[in-house]
Amino acid sequence: MSTVACFAPASIGNFAAGFDVLGAAVRPLDGSLWGDVVEARTSDHDSLDVRGSFAHTLNIAPDSNLVMKALHAISRRLPEGRPPLALTLDKGLPIESGIGSSAASAVAAVGAVNAVLGEPLDAAELLACAGEAESAASGSVHLDNVAPSLLGGLRLITSGGQAESLPFPGGLVLVLFLPRLSLSTRRARSVLPAEVSLSTTVAHAQNLAGLIHALYQGDRELLGKSLQDLLAEPHRAHLVPGFRSVQEAVMAAGALGCSLSGSGPAVFALSEEADAEPVAAAGTEAWAALGVACQARLCEVDLEGARRVA
Numbered sequence: 001m002s003t004v005a006c007f008a009p010a011s012i013g014n015f016a017a018g019f020d021v022l023g024a025a026v027r028p029l030d031g032s033l034w035g036d037v038v039e040a041r042t043s044d045h046d047s048l049d050v051r052g053s054f055a056h057t058l059n060i061a062p063d064s065n066l067v068m069k070a071l072h073a074i075s076r077r078l079p080e081g082r083p084p085l086a087l088t089l090d091k092g093l094p095i096e097s098g099i100g101s102s103a104a105s106a107v108a109a110v111g112a113v114n115a116v117l118g119e120p121l122d123a124a125e126l127l128a129c130a131g132e133a134e135s136a137a138s139g140s141v142h143l144d145n146v147a148p149s150l151l152g153g154l155r156l157i158t159s160g161g162q163a164e165s166l167p168f169p170g171g172l173v174l175v176l177f178l179p180r181l182s183l184s185t186r187r188a189r190s191v192l193p194a195e196v197s198l199s200t201t202v203a204h205a206q207n208l209a210g211l212i213h214a215l216y217q218g219d220r221e222l223l224g225k226s227l228q229d230l231l232a233e234p235h236r237a238h239l240v241p242g243f244r245s246v247q248e249a250v251m252a253a254g255a256l257g258c259s260l261s262g263s264g265p266a267v268f269a270l271s272e273e274a275d276a277e278p279v280a281a282a283g284t285e286a287w288a289a290l291g292v293a294c295q296a297r298l299c300e301v302d303l304e305g306a307r308r309v310a
Contacts (some may be wrong), residue, residue, distance in 0.1 A: 002042050002116070003039065004112050005310065006107075006109075006111035007036070007306065007308075007309045008037075008106075008107035008111065008306045009034060009035040009302045010026050010035050010093055010100050011023050011026060011099065011145045011262075012099070012174070013103075013142075013144040013263070014229060014262055015227075015259075016207075016227040016229045017204070017208045017227060017228060018211070020144055020157070021157045022156055022166075022211075023143075023145050023147060023148045023155055023157075024154040024168075024301050025148035025149055025151075025152050025302035025305055026176065026300070026302055027299060028299050029299060029300055034092065034297070035093060035104045035108070035149070036092050036104040036107075037089075037090040037309060038087060038088065038089050038112040039112060040085050040113050041086050042083050042084070042086075043083075043084050044084055045086075046068075047087065048068055048086075048089065050088075050091060052090040052091035052092055053091065053092060054095060055091050057094070058089075064136070065089075066105045066109070067105055067109040067133075069106070069132070070105075070106045070109035070129060070130060073132045074113050074117075074121065074129050078117075083117075085113060087112070089105060089108070091105070092104075093105075094182075096182040096183055097182065097265065098260065098262040098264045098265055098266030099261055100145035100262065102134050102185070103134050103149045107149040108306065110129045110130045111126070111150070111306040111308075124162075126150060127150055127161075130146045130149075143161070145262060148163075148302075149306065150163075150306050151165070151306075152303045152305030153165045154166045154167075154301055166212065167215050168215065168301045169215065172271070173271050173276035173299070174269075174298075174300065174301070175276055175279050175299070176261065176267075176299055177280075177283045177296050178266050178297065179240070179265050179293070179294040180292060180294065181240065181241065181292065183263060183265045188236050188263030191236060192231075192235055192236075204231055207226045207227075208226075210222055211226035211227065214226055220272075223257070227256065227258070227259060227270060229260065232263070236264055240260065240264045240265045240267070241292060245287075245289075248286075249283060249286035250269045250271075253281070253282035253283075254271060254278060254279060255279045256269075258270075276298050277298075280298060283296055
């Protein structure tokens with residue numbers, strides 16, 4: 001194919017109890033596409049053009065942009081080389097937002113490039129390429145945003161680097177709060193301790209195991225109790241002004257759980273369908289009371305992940 005466009009959705013990293021190992025791709029309930037799109041076409045030289053709502057926030061120098069890093073990651077895995085490609089990034093997600101913006105760019109890029117080249121790489125190789133590219137923004141390779149954005153669904157990253165699909169109960173809504181704040185992943189990771197206590201380690205393991213068991217059993221009560229981040233959230237909460245007030249407000253409004261989305265500043269809450277609107281209102285009102293503008297989006301888990309688009 002001479003031209004291919006690939007869409008990659010927004011995502012929630014960590015998913016509360018799964019620091020660096022759990023992530024979910026998300027799609028607004030209104031059916032709109034929420035993510036980044038990369039178009040790849042054969043050309044006479046490699047190039048990158050950036051457009052879209054958040055294009056002005058990016059550095060488009062080839063050596064630093066994640067789309068070009070994704071292209072180079074694929075190129076290193078092609079012993080016979082490739083033709084020159086012109087890439088266009090339609091940047092639909094805000095950077096430093098906590099909804100997998102860098103992962104979406106990297107995933108859309110590897111999807112489009114692989115497709116226009118005739119799909120020489122399999123899913124595992126694409127995951128590695130996207131993770132390699134995304135690490136330029138986060139400072140290290142962690143796949144909890146990249147894997148769901150590429151493969152769809154709620155994903156568990158194993159010790160071997162596989163991305164296993166987990167079930168997700170029906171009738172639940174993910175409420176995403178997007179405050180008008182920014183927080184880089186590098187900054188958010190810099191405040192994390194190098195070591196944690198034995199008691200914290202055990203409690204974290206209990207939450208993660210309980211969460212996965214609850215997903216398979218459809219146990220709403222256990223699911224809510226397990227949506228706790230004991231590793232990162234206590235150290236990052238102060239980086240997101242108003243987070244604790246919002247968390248308290250949405251839990252009072254009926255949310256099953258609430259935590260930072262990835263490294264923040266976005267926040268996600270899990271609720272029953274009937275409680276989703278009140279939860280969304282409670283969170284936006286709590287931030288408004290603190291003078292922070294905030295948008296709330298009602299979402300579901302995006303089971304498709306990256307896909308070709310017109």
